[in-house]
Amino acid sequence: MQWRYIPKTPNYCFIAGTLLLSLPILMYGWGHFRRPPRSETQQELFRGIVYQRLIESNPRPVIIHIVTIDLNTPGIKPFVTPDIENLAKNRVQKQEIIDNETKARTTSEFVEEFQVKLAINGSYFHPFREVTPWDYYPYSGDKTKVLGQTISNSKIYASKKSSWYVLCFTNNNQAQIPGGEECPKNTIQGLAGDDVLVFQGKPKINIYANSSNDKPYSRVVAATDKAGKKLWLVLVDGKQPLYSEGFTKRELTKFMTKLGVYNAINLDGGGSTTLVVANPDKEGKPKILNAPTHTKIPMRDRPVANHLGFYID
Secondary structure, eight states: OOOOOOOOOOOHHHHHHHHHHHHHHHHHHHHHHHSOOSSOEEEEEETTEEEEEEEEOSSSOEEEEEEEEETTSTTEEEEEOOOHHHHHSOOOOOSSOOOOOEEOBOHHHHHHHHTOSEEEEOOOEESOEESSSSSEEOOTTOEEEESSOEEETTEEEEOOOTTOEEEEEETTSOEEOOSSSSOOTTEEEEEEESEEEEETTEESSOTTOOOTTOOOBOEEEEEEOTTSOEEEEEEEOOSBTTTBOOBOHHHHHHHHHHHTOSEEEEEOOGGGOOEEEOOSSTTSOOEEOSOOBGGGOTTBOOOBSOEEEEEEO
């Protein structure tokens, strides 16, 4: 009897499954090499806006990104993501405040859509879910709601909430962190965070206290000087062993106090932590300056409910 070799049919289901399971590893590996280097740098991004990257090694590896904005510089104007209703039409603001929805966008998409020159992610929001690299909420375009008072182009679209403090920009381009839950009446742009870290030059969080719940984390902070004409945006990368493992809130408060800020507010952090600058080439894509970790994948830009951006005329 003559034997004949019959080749096996490839198991396409097995191949597809293997590729699907290996996709997060491939995405992680690619993102790993795209992260900013662990080296210090400083540069003027635009007139009145300076970027600095700092490196710390103790008590753990940390990368800190600082944007210093001189609000006295002509042409610099803040802008907060509008809600869906404001975006659809110029509505008349009513006496009663309804917590309207926003359309989720990544910070890079926000920079492209509204043509701002620089932006960070903004307020805490809901609903939110993060299970796997493909199972999360929101995706870009999904509806979300912010937590705390939010103002875009003088229109309040989210009401104040207890213990959600605000960062406000008035009609004379002054930044304020009033230490309360509501912006003054002449506010043009405003958004909320969960904690005031520094108030009137003094730490509001006990930097010497030990708390088992205060874990190192990715952080976003906005801070002002006493006059409200100098603004700091501070982002701390986290959740990335040996690269940048983040700050506790106590460490963050201590760092902001050492920086010499007058008031500082903690914004949404974690995987939302993102700093984006517009590409000077109009055809180029915006550039992410830090190392976000959406769904635990480095350099993946998370869709969030709102943002704080800056125009430069």
